Amino acid sequence: MGETIQDILVTPAEMTAIDRDAARSGIDSFALMRSAGMAVSAAALRLFPAALRFVALCGPGNNGGDGYVAAGALADSGANVTVFALGDPKALKGDAARAHRACSLAASPAETYEPQPGDVVIDALFGAGLARDLPEQVKEIVERVTGNGTPVLAVDLPSGIDGHTGGVRGSSFIAAHTVTFMALKPGHLLMPGRARSGTVEIFDIGIPARLVAARAGNLRLNTPRSWAHYVSALDPATHKYKRGHLGVLSGGELSTGAARLSAAAGLRAGAGLVTLASPSKALAVNASHLTAVMLKEIKDAGDLSGWLQDKRLNAFVLGPGFGIGKKARDFALMLCDRALVLDADGMSSFREGRAELFEKIASSGGEVVMTPHEGEFARLFPEIAADAALSKIEKAQAAARLSHAVIVYKGPDTVVAAPRGRCVVNTNAPPWLATAGSGDVLAGIIGAHLAQGFPAFEAAAAAVWRHGEAGTEAGRGMTAETLVENIPPLA
Numbered sequence: 001m002g003e004t005i006q007d008i009l010v011t012p013a014e015m016t017a018i019d020r021d022a023a024r025s026g027i028d029s030f031a032l033m034r035s036a037g038m039a040v041s042a043a044a045l046r047l048f049p050a051a052l053r054f055v056a057l058c059g060p061g062n063n064g065g066d067g068y069v070a071a072g073a074l075a076d077s078g079a080n081v082t083v084f085a086l087g088d089p090k091a092l093k094g095d096a097a098r099a100h101r102a103c104s105l106a107a108s109p110a111e112t113y114e115p116q117p118g119d120v121v122i123d124a125l126f127g128a129g130l131a132r133d134l135p136e137q138v139k140e141i142v143e144r145v146t147g148n149g150t151p152v153l154a155v156d157l158p159s160g161i162d163g164h165t166g167g168v169r170g171s172s173f174i175a176a177h178t179v180t181f182m183a184l185k186p187g188h189l190l191m192p193g194r195a196r197s198g199t200v201e202i203f204d205i206g207i208p209a210r211l212v213a214a215r216a217g218n219l220r221l222n223t224p225r226s227w228a229h230y231v232s233a234l235d236p237a238t239h240k241y242k243r244g245h246l247g248v249l250s251g252g253e254l255s256t257g258a259a260r261l262s263a264a265a266g267l268r269a270g271a272g273l274v275t276l277a278s279p280s281k282a283l284a285v286n287a288s289h290l291t292a293v294m295l296k297e298i299k300d301a302g303d304l305s306g307w308l309q310d311k312r313l314n315a316f317v318l319g320p321g322f323g324i325g326k327k328a329r330d331f332a333l334m335l336c337d338r339a340l341v342l343d344a345d346g347m348s349s350f351r352e353g354r355a356e357l358f359e360k361i362a363s364s365g366g367e368v369v370m371t372p373h374e375g376e377f378a379r380l381f382p383e384i385a386a387d388a389a390l391s392k393i394e395k396a397q398a399a400a401r402l403s404h405a406v407i408v409y410k411g412p413d414t415v416v417a418a419p420r421g422r423c424v425v426n427t428n429a430p431p432w433l434a435t436a437g438s439g440d441v442l443a444g445i446i447g448a449h450l451a452q453g454f455p456a457f458e459a460a461a462a463a464v465w466r467h468g469e470a471g472t473e474a475g476r477g478m479t480a481e482t483l484v485e486n487i488p489p490l491a
């Protein structure tokens with residue numbers, strides 16, 4: 001599968017286990033800390049050559065240990081460095097105590113730090129071990145630093161960011177740059193942690209990749225490496241039916257645009273044929289806007305059942321502009337045993353009666369992808385959405401498990417999760433994708449991939465990535481229409 005360590009995400013708990021495995025395998029844990037601290041020092045010198053002073057804020061655990069190593073290395077290189085310790089450094093244990101002893105700089109109490117012009121903060125207060133909200137006195141330090149606009153270089157994670165969820169524990173630094181070790185953590189990618197980590201550098205401190213891979217679960221970054229093997233399986237000597245026939249279900253005459261966007265995106269993204277299925281009254285308005293996309297009158301469940309006799313129709317998009325209600329529910333249940341993207345109104349129609357949908361998905365063996373944004377997620381999975389202990393990743397995984405569908409939990413940090421727990425987090429989406437119709441385009445791209453025979457998880461992950469690339473290519477002023485035009489080739 002061409003997997004590389006850069007794509008693996010590890011939770012803080014997994015990272016702690018990896019550190020322990022490394023020590024058990026005979027690797028010198030203090031050498032790892034030295035390597036971590038040296039990397040931080042190098043990043044500080046590289047990124048802040050004009051700093052008048054580096055201020056190392058060192059916490060009570062190993063994150064603080066990294067800070068003492070970095071401070072010592074910066075001083076050795078001739079930089080002006082001041083160290084501030086949170087808590088009594090005499091209480092430090094193990095490698096952190098050793099790092100403190102090896103650092104010749106005297107430490108003042110962290111509470112006394114007053115930012116000065118020209119300061120750059122090395123944030124080594126808390127990393128993977130952050131276990132609760134920041135105490136009041138730390139929040140005050142964070143607020144002073146943030147209020148002053150002092151640049152922050154975070155060690156492992158900005159202090160206050162929960163590495164597991166990306167959430168803010170009371171308060172957090174907003175880093176310009178973060179140096180993390182061996183692998184990304186969910187907190188670097190999930191919001192708001194992502195926005196507060198700045199640029200993130202993954203430094204290899206020397207733990208063998210096999211130890212990282214052995215503990216890592218099924219969380220990955222969404223990169224073409226996650227699904228490229230399906231792209232290469234596309235037959236170059238193909239014909240249009242081999243590239244699949246996607247059906248998109250249009251809403252009524254006053255809400256046809258969303259489905260047309262999905263259809264246009266489906267064609268552009270590589271479906272061999274796309275047909276827009278339209279209620280009678282919307283036929284004229286749809287016809288006046290379509291060229292390559294075909295049009296078919298589908299009034300009711302009877303018409304749909306007749307249309308489904310054509311087995312070449314192998315994927316559907318239901319939901320954009322469709323209208324909430326019984327018709328959407330009936331159609332969705334009929335389409336579950338084909339590959340189906342259930343988006344927007346298609347999902348919202350199951351606010352009541354979701355059990356029937358989930359059972360149908362489980363029993364039909366179809367490939368179903370659901371694409372909720374935060375509001376739709378809370379409507380369909382209220383109990384999961386309300387569980388504050390779960391990260392966005394865990395919420396998407398729980399929803400996939402419950403619904404038996406692949407879940408694309410949208411947003412700036414879109415998560416794609418499969419019922420058995422496989423999961424990728426997307427990172428290439430520019431913020432201007434948050435525009436009307438952008439989700440309809442995404443649904444169409446997923447539909448095109450399903451029509452071409454991708455399994456649901458890969459169809460969704462590849463589509464989310466292509467959608468992000470298209471947004472970047474379309475640029476800031478984009479609309480959903482220009483987004484469609486900029487969908488890049490799959491390979």
Ligand SMILES: NC(=O)C1=CN([C@@H]2O[C@H](COP(=O)(O)OP(=O)(O)OC[C@H]3O[C@@H](n4cnc5c(N)ncnc54)[C@H](O)[C@@H]3O)[C@@H](O)[C@H]2O)[C@@H](O)CC1
Nearest residue numbers: 019032033061062063126127128129130131132133134156
């Ligand atoms: N081999 C290793 O274990 C390595 C670990 N490294 C560093 O070690 C860090 C993890 O070290 P630790 O597990 O010691 O964790 P941290 O140093 O992140 O924090 C743990 C300490 O903070 C206390 N604490 C947690 N939350 C608190 C809160 N809200 N308020 C006050 N105190 C709180 C804990 O009781 C504990 O004393 C990583 O982030 C990384 O920077 C690096 O040195 C690389 C090697």
Ligand SMILES: Nc1ncnc2c1ncn2[C@@H]1O[C@H](COP(=O)(O)OP(=O)(O)O)[C@@H](O)[C@H]1O
Nearest residue numbers: 410411412429430431433434436437438439440
């Ligand atoms: N801040 C953001 N940064 C990047 N992508 C975003 C952001 N906000 C939303 N998106 C993406 O834009 C799309 C919006 O979809 P959706 O909410 O369904 O909107 P609509 O219904 O208007 O099409 C999703 O793919 C989502 O992941």
Ligand SMILES: [K+]
Nearest residue numbers: 123126157159
């Ligand atoms: K930190």
